[in-house]
Amino acid sequence: MNDKQDALRELYQEVIFDHNRNPRNFHKMADADRHADGHNPLCGDQLTVYLRVADGIVHDASFVGHGCAISTASASLMTEAVKGKPVEEVEALFRDVHALLTGGQGAEAPARDVGKLAALSGVKEFPARVKCATLAWHTLHNALGGEHGTAHTE
Known part of the structure; x- marks a missing residue:
């Protein structure tokens, strides 16, 4: 790994640590x-995602629950990223982030700039932790679709 990659990994880790220590939008x-x-x-992570959607726009997003640092940071970053965006854009972001985390199509170069969410990209190097990072996103997807069952990472 070169110095630039090391610096980027360090920055990404700091973003995850910060969002775990001080999660944004952490409230019912x-x-x-x-x-x-x-x-x-597998990890014991549990959360509830709350949305306020009107006129096809996610006006507000929050979450509550408990989990590991990656799960909490992912939920925190996610709620920041989706606020004020059209539902269609949020669904596209869900697909891009899922690909980024799982190493699927578009993992190296998502269709759009995912901003701070790129901090989660290193998780794919730890397959057991990918489910921690994707849980909030699957839960968001269920909330957007009005699905009332519990989202699982299995």
Whole structure:
């Protein structure tokens, strides 16, 4: 690995640590019109994602729950990323981030700039932790689709 890659990895790790220590949008949203639960039985991560959607726009997003650092950071980064975006764009972001995390098509170069979410890209090097990072995203996807079952990473 070269110095630039080392510096980038260090920056990404700091973003994850920061969002774990100080998660953004970590609260139950009283006026949410959509929500979904998520559970990763392998790690014990559990969360609920809350959304306020109107006129095809995700106006607000939050989450509550408990989990490992990667799960919490991913949920925190996700809620920041989706606020104010059209539902269609949020669904496209879900697909891009899922590909980024799982090493699927578009993993090296997502269709759009994912910004701070790129900090999660290193997770794919640790297959057991990918489910931790994708849990919030699967739960978001369920909330957007009005699915009431619990999202799982299995």
